[in-house]
Amino acid sequence: MVSIAGSKKLKRQMAPTFWGITRKDKRFVVTVRPGPHSKHSSIPSAVMVRDTLKLTKSLRESKSAIYGGKVTIDGVKRKSLHHGIGLMDVIELSGVSDIYRLVPHGGHVLKPLKISNTEKSKKLVKLTSKTTIKNKKTQLGFHDGRSMISDTDVNVGDSCLIQVPEQKILEVIKLEKGAQVIVTRGINAGQVGAVAEIRAGTYILPKRALISLGERKIEIPLDLVMAVGKEKPVIQVR
Numbered sequence: 232m233v234s235i236a237g238s239k240k241l242k243r244q245m246a247p248t249f250w251g252i253t254r255k256d257k258r259f260v261v262t263v264r265p266g267p268h269s270k271h272s273s274i275p276s277a278v279m280v281r282d283t284l285k286l287t288k289s290l291r292e293s294k295s296a297i298y299g300g301k302v303t304i305d306g307v308k309r310k311s312l313h314h315g316i317g318l319m320d321v322i323e324l325s326g327v328s329d330i331y332r333l334v335p336h337g338g339h340v341l342k343p344l345k346i347s348n349t350e351k352s353k354k355l356v357k358l359t360s361k362t363t364i365k366n367k368k369t370q371l372g373f374h375d376g377r378s379m380i381s382d383t384d385v386n387v388g389d390s391c392l393i394q395v396p397e398q399k400i401l402e403v404i405k406l407e408k409g410a411q412v413i414v415t416r417g418i419n420a421g422q423v424g425a426v427a428e429i430r431a432g433t434y435i436l437p438k439r440a441l442i443s444l445g446e447r448k449i450e451i452p453l454d455l456v457m458a459v460g461k462e463k464p465v466i467q468v469r
Contacts, residue, residue, distance in 0.1 A: 238262065239313060249339045250274055252282045261290070261312050267376030268317030272340055272416075274333070276302055277312040279322065284331065284343060286324060301325035305354060306396035317341065317375060318415060318457075319355050321395070334468050335413065336421035346467050353466050354395050355404075357457050358387050374457075390458040392465050402465060404458040411460040412442060413468055419449060423459065423469060 241262035243254055252260055261277040263270040277293045280286050280302065287293045293312070300308045303323040304316055316322060318341065322331045330351045336342035360372035364380070371385065372378045377398065385391060385403045392402040404410065408429060414422045424444040432438035437452045459468050 239264070247271065247340070249341050250278050250282060252278060263315040264311070264313035266313075266315045268315040268320075270315065273315030273317035274341060275312060276304070276309055276314045276316060279316050279343075280324070284322075284324075286327060296324065306352065320375065321346070321351050321354060323351060332467070334421065335415050336469060338418050338420050340416055340420060342421070344467065344469065350466055352394055353401070354393055355390050355457065355459060355466060355468075356393055357390050358385055361385075361387055388453055388458075404460060404465065406440075406453065406456075406458045409461070410458045411462065411464055412440070412456040413459050413464075414442075414451065414455060415457050416455050417451070419444065419451070421469060423464065429453075 239262065240259040242258060243252060243256060243260050246252055246260055261275050263273050263275045274283055276297055277290060280296060281290065281293045287296060296302060297312055298310055300310060301324055302309055305321055316333060318333060320333050330346050330348060331343040332346045333341045334344050356373035356375055358371055359374050362370045364370050368380050369382060370378055370380050379398050381400060383400050383403060388406040390404040391400050393400050408426050410426050411423060412426055414420050422444050424442040426440050427443050427448060428441040430439045430441065439450050439452055440456055441448055441450050
């Protein structure tokens with residue numbers, strides 16, 4: 232039968248650098264299958280456990296841990312080697328005391344950050360779509376593929392602090408002047424600063440934000456930033 236979900240492997244030379252894998256090793260590596268995050272902005276669970284976190288030494292050990300239900304993402308056990316783990320996802324492993332959150336850092340799209348046990352049930356998600364459905368209900372769609380029906384006052388571009396895996400909205404963080412944001416991609420990835428101004432888009436230019444990063448200011452498209460707090464980040468992001 233023909234596979235409709237794409238290849239299960241990828242040449243090492245073509246893998247994103249933020250995966251943290253060695254280049255001069257076996258020719259192929261496990262890749263990301265269709266799921267909550269884009270393949271260009273996520274790390275497959277097998278690679279995360281073996282290469283990024285270095286908790287196992289081989290793919291066989293990674294398979295044993297994942298198929299055995301020892302890997303939990305956002306409070307849900309994931310038993311696929313190809314499950315994409317992306318921005319703000321929380322990773323737990325049975326028998327390991329450390330808990331990690333994936334965040335942009337030092338110009339890299341994703342880096343694991345150790346967080347406290349009290350934060351493992353909290354996650355920041357960015358609203359990417361807002362649709363009116365049957366019976367005039369509002370459906371919210373977020374950057375990590377999850378969606379929910381809610382009457383919460385939130386606009387596309389804003390962030391929500393949610394409780395996982397229950398998907399309960401705890402707080403809404405507006406993407407507006409004065410808000411704290413983190414840059415998610417590019418050479419400034421991982422930098423946290425305050426929004427000085429929101430600039431309207433044009434026919435050519437997208438909507439942009441002027442952000443204060445220490446003593447300098449940069450102008451960046453809103454697609455590349457994520458609101459993380461009002462005066463300071465509501466959760467640990469660096």
